[in-house]
Amino acid sequence: MLRLTKKADYGLMALKYLAEQAGPVPAAEPDAHVSLAQSAKDIAEAYHIPPQLLAKILQTLAKAGILVSHAGTNGGYALARPASQITAFEVIRAIDGPLFITSCITIHGACDLTSHCTIKEPLRKVNDSIKDLLSGIRISDLIETSESRPGTETAVGGGLISIAL
């Protein structure tokens, strides 16, 4: 439950990969274009994920304006913006669709049980909080975080959270 789809996972991985390929920003030209084009096939191989599936995911991200694509030999995908300007939220939303923690919260705000579903409001706030949470994470945050010595069980608990109900 409350699970991200694998597609979203794959999408985030791919974006991270593209951000890394761009290099740690050559310092010289900060506006040099955001990342080199990589083919779907290459990225899929790098992470051992089904190429055809990843292809579709990348297409989706391109349609959403997160990636730019280029057909032809040596074509591929590149970030449409710097990695620091792409949030996990928009990626997930682009791939998995709108984010609703509960079936009560639909696009129109109404729920099938409209009147009797007394729990809607509080959950809606949780929903928004999660949204804010994911909006605060950028692709650039994903790279270089992987430096956790294996075995050291990386104390994770640091999530400082405050929610106002």
Add this chain to the structure above:
Amino acid sequence: MLRLTKKADYGLMALKYLAEQAGPVPAAEPDAHVSLAQSAKDIAEAYHIPPQLLAKILQTLAKAGILVSHAGTNGGYALARPASQITAFEVIRAIDGPLFITSCITIHGACDLTSHCTIKEPLRKVNDSIKDLLSGIRISDLIETSESRPGTETAVGGGLISIAL
């Protein structure tokens, strides 16, 4: 995506209902027993949800120690603890099972793609944050929150969130 199951929804509603039935704490006896017994059938009717399904949910919650049950005529379910000591997190966990935002994070911490899944750590923190978020919500927070004049579109944005990556 990232959706709570309906079962969890129903469970929360039922708990809220039980908490309300207990009354706004008679002020006199704060330790008077937490709530009156209500049959699964009654609760189901109150919210128009399938009785047999709710029955199973309540059984699950009873097994988890969140509710106490009593068979026989005028039997039913009651909160095992005061509503202020039951968190949304434990309810959801009891009903939907362990909370993993991504398929990468399993019970053993490992993921199928173990080595190449480079995104695990950051998402794990998101996971923990959501857990903390839900742990901060108690059943008692759910009641009386529903006072939002319909039509006033209740500005929701107040979720104060800070996450430390």
Add this chain to the structure above:
DNA sequence: CTCAATCCCGACCGTTAAGGTCTGGATTGT
């Protein structure tokens, strides 16, 4: 100009889990 490497798109399919039902049995108050 042709060819190969790409991206693009829609159809298809198997598996799984969610949501819900049914049936039979075990408690317990009246």
Add this chain to the structure above:
DNA sequence: ACAATCCAGACCTTAACGGTCGGGATTGAG
């Protein structure tokens, strides 16, 4: 003894997820 309730498990249906396939449209390279 009986009716109301909880308990437990098998069962079914549907939809979404994860993945595959095949055909078509770009575009750079030789």
